[in-house]
Structures are given as structure tokens and as C-alpha cells.
Amino acid sequence: MNEETRSHPFRDSHQDVEAAHRIPDTPQTRAPAYRLAFTDTDFLMREELRPVRLQLELLKPQMILDERGINSTIVMFGGARIPEPSQKHTAKTPKLAELSHYYDEARSFAKQMTERSMATYGRENVICTGGGPGVMEAGNRGADDAGGQSIGLNIVLPHEQAPNRYVTPDLSFNFHYFAIRKMHFLMRAKAVCVFPGGFGTLDEMFEALTLIQTKRMKPVPFILFGRDFWANVINWQALAEAGTISPEDLDLVSFVETADEAVAIIENWKDGC
Numbered sequence: 001m002n003e004e005t006r007s008h009p010f011r012d013s014h015q016d017v018e019a020a021h022r023i024p025d026t027p028q029t030r031a032p033a034y035r036l037a038f039t040d041t042d043f044l045m046r047e048e049l050r051p052v053r054l055q056l057e058l059l060k061p062q063m064i065l066d067e068r069g070i071n072s073t074i075v076m077f078g079g080a081r082i083p084e085p086s087q088k089h090t091a092k093t094p095k096l097a098e099l100s101h102y103y104d105e106a107r108s109f110a111k112q113m114t115e116r117s118m119a120t121y122g123r124e125n126v127i128c129t130g131g132g133p134g135v136m137e138a139g140n141r142g143a144d145d146a147g148g149q150s151i152g153l154n155i156v157l158p159h160e161q162a163p164n165r166y167v168t169p170d171l172s173f174n175f176h177y178f179a180i181r182k183m184h185f186l187m188r189a190k191a192v193c194v195f196p197g198g199f200g201t202l203d204e205m206f207e208a209l210t211l212i213q214t215k216r217m218k219p220v221p222f223i224l225f226g227r228d229f230w231a232n233v234i235n236w237q238a239l240a241e242a243g244t245i246s247p248e249d250l251d252l253v254s255f256v257e258t259a260d261e262a263v264a265i266i267e268n269w270k271d272g273c
Contacts, residue, residue, distance in 0.1 A: 013038070016036065017036065017039060020035075020036055020039070053176070053177075054177060054180060057175060057176060057177055057180045058180050058183070058184075060173070061153070061173045061184050062184070062187075064170075064171070064173075065151075065171075065188070068122075068170070068171070069121075069122075069123050070122070070123060070126050070151075070171075070188065071123050071124055071188065072123075072124045072125055072126070072188050072189070072190040073125065073126050073127070073128040073151060073188040073189055073190065074110075074113050074117075074125050074126070074127055074128065074189075074190060074191045074193065074266070075128050075129075075185050075186070075189045075191065075192045075193065075208075076106060076109075076110065076127060076128070076129045076135065076136070076139040076193050076195070077129075077130070077135075077185075077192070077193070077194045077195065077197065077201050077204045077205060078102070078106060078134060078135025078136065078138075078139075078194065078195030078196065078197045078201055078225075079099075079134050079135055079195065079196055079197030079198055079201055080130075080132045080133050080134040080135070080136060080197075080198075080200075081096055081133075081134055081198070082096060082099050082100060082102055082103055082134040082135050082195070082196065082197075083096065083097070083100050083103065083134070084100065084103045084104075084137075084138070085100045085101060085103060085104055087100075088100040099196050099226075099229070102135065102138075102195050102196055102225055102226060103134070103135065103137075103138045104138070105195075105225060105257075105258055105259045106135045106138035106139050106142065106193075106195055106225075106259075107138040107139070107141050107142040107145065108142060108258075108259035108260075109139075109142065109193065109259035109262050109263065110127045110138065110139040110140070110141070110142025110143045110145075110146075110150070111142035111143070111145045111146045112142075112146075112259060112260075112263050113125055113127060113142075113143075113263065113266070114126075114127055114142065114143040114145075114146035114147075114148035114150070115146045115148070117148055118146065118147070118148050122148060122149050124190070125190055125191075126143075126148075126149060126150060126151060127139050127140065127142070127143040127148075127150040127151065128150070128151040128152075128153065128185065128188075128189075129150070129151070129152055129153070129167075130152070130153055130154065130155070130200075131151075131152025131153055131154040131163040131164060131167050131172060131173075132152075132154065132161065132163070132164060133164055134197075135195040135196075135197065136152070136164060137164040137166060140152060140164055140166035140167045140168075141164075141166040143166070143168075144166040149168040149171060150166070150167060150168055150171065151167070151168070151171045151172075151173070152164070152167030152168075152171065152172045152173065153173050153175065153181050153184055153185060154172065154173065154174045154175065155174070155175045155176070155178060155181055156174060156175070156176055182204060182207055185204065185208075186208055186211065186217060189208075189220055190220055190221075190266075191220050191221040191222075191223065191266050191269075192205075192208050192220060192221070192222050192223070193223045193224075193225065193262055194222075194223070194224045194225065195225045195226070196225070196226050196229045196230075202233075205224075208222070209222065209252060209253070212252055213245070213249055213252060218271070219252070219271075220269075221254065221265050221266050221269045222252055222253045222254065223253070223254050223255075223256055223262045223265055223266075224253055224254070224255050224256070225255075225256055225257065225262070226255075226257065227255040227256075227257070230255065236250055236253075237250070
């Protein structure tokens with residue numbers, strides 16, 4: 001921002017930050033109380049400032065995505081531990097090795113969707129993942145294969161980590177709050193694709209399904225890769241038979257095995273059905 005682009009006559013905050021670095025060094029200016037509040041990280045980390053931090057974490061990605069003109073996304077959830085097929089010998093279990101082909105399906109799906117997205121100048125149906133390894137990496141990698149951009153919504157975890165190298169750097173975000181991160185996954189979602197995964201994938205999947213089931217979110221294509229995997233993990237029919245969900249709730253999800261099937265469902269989708 002400069003003098004010409006400012007929409008108000010007041011002194012710009014950047015100017016005062018720079019000026020604050022040049023103030024005389026005195027006991028008063030060294031005291032924490034004298035710091036500008038919005039540059040004082042100790043102050044911002046206080047318990048009472050949680051509502052402000054929540055708002056900042058909601059606003060920052062929202063504003064950047066708006067500035068980039070991104071209107072809609074294709075969300076990809078899936079396990080961080082699923083290896084690329086060429087690396088399946090490193091899998092911790094034989095079952096994980098068997099699931100490695102979903103890495104390739106995720107990569108192919110993201111590539112096909114990104115090719116279509118690029119026809120909208122990257123404004124619609126941009127691939128959005130959790131930004132980590134496994135299926136998430138495959139999604140961002142597929143977008144990169146197509147020469148397009150993709151979003152990564154990372155979160156700070158106790159173990160050291162970094163976003164996968166295929167996320168578009170300017171669209172790589174980091175979160176403290178799981179709830180705000182999940183909100184950003186769905187705010188622009190035009191489809192949700194769920195690959196085999198663990199607790200995190202299940203959490204993301206069920207929250208999104210609940211929002212659609214309770215009509216807190218418009219219906220979108222909700223695609224689960226790997227019918228056998230999901231049938232073993234969740235007894236969907238038993239939920240309906242027990243009456244804990246309605247039989248029609250089972251229609252909220254579609255099962256596929258391949259990227260081509262998923263692309264076809266999205267392309268043939270009509271709002272609400």
C-alpha cells in the first residue's frame with residue numbers, strides 16, 4: 001500500500017512500524033507495554049486474544065484466495081501414510097502397500113480436474129488438499145503435472161513437518177486451529193473426494209457429510225475412492241438399518257475406484273442431485 005492506493009487519509013500502519021524501529025533506546029521504549037499491539041506477539045498469544053487469533057486465521061487465507069480470484073475448489077482428503085507405488089516397499093504394513101495405487105489415482109484425478117480448471121484461468125475447481133504427504137501430495141502433484149496451481153492447508157503438528165513440494169507456494173497456508181482449517185476446506189468446495197485414510201481423514205469426511213446431511217451446506221459430489229476399504233471401515237448399511245441415519249442419507253456418497261469415474265460424476269453433476 002502507498003499514498004496513492006490508500007483509501008483513507010490516515011497514516012499507514014507500516015510507516016509506524018518502521019518508525020518504531022528507530023525510536024530512542026530507553027527503559028520505557030524497551031518495556032513490553034510500549035510495543036505496538038499488532039506487532040507484539042507476546043500480547044497476541046495471550047489467552048484473552050483467542051477470538052482475535054481465530055478471526056485472523058479465518059481472514060488471512062480468505063483474503064489471499066479472494067485476491068487470487070479463486071472461486072471454487074475440488075477438495076481431496078486422504079491418508080498421509082499412503083506411499084507412491086514406487087515407494088510401497090517403505091510402507092509400514094502390507095495393507096498400506098496395497099493402497100498405494102490410490103496415490104496414482106489421486107494424482108491422475110487432480111491432473112484431469114486441473115486441466116479443466118485452467119480453462120477458467122484457474123478460478124474454478126482448484127485442487128485443495130491438506131498440503132501434507134501421501135494422498136495430499138498426490139493431489140498437489142497432479143495439479144503440478146497439469147501446469148496449474150493448487151492449494152495446501154497445512155496445520156502445525158507436534159512432529160516437524162513441511163508442506164509437500166508440489167503445493168503452489170503462494171497458496172500454501174498454515175493453521176493452528178483445526179476447526180478454521182476445516183471451514184476453509186469447505187467454504188469453496190464444489191466437490192469432496194475422500195481417499196483411504198486414518199483418523200484425520202475420517203474426521204474431515206464425517207464433518208463434511210454432517211453439514212450436507214443437516215443442510216448446513218449445499219449438496220456437492222461426495223466421492224469415496226475404494227469401496228472395499230470404506231465397507232470394511234464403516235458399516236454404512238447398519239447405520240441405516242439401525243435408524244441412526246435415514247436410508248436416503250446413503251445416497252449422499254458415491255463410491256469409485258478410478259479417477260475417470262470420479263471426473264465423470266463431477267462433470268455429470270446437477271446441483272442438488
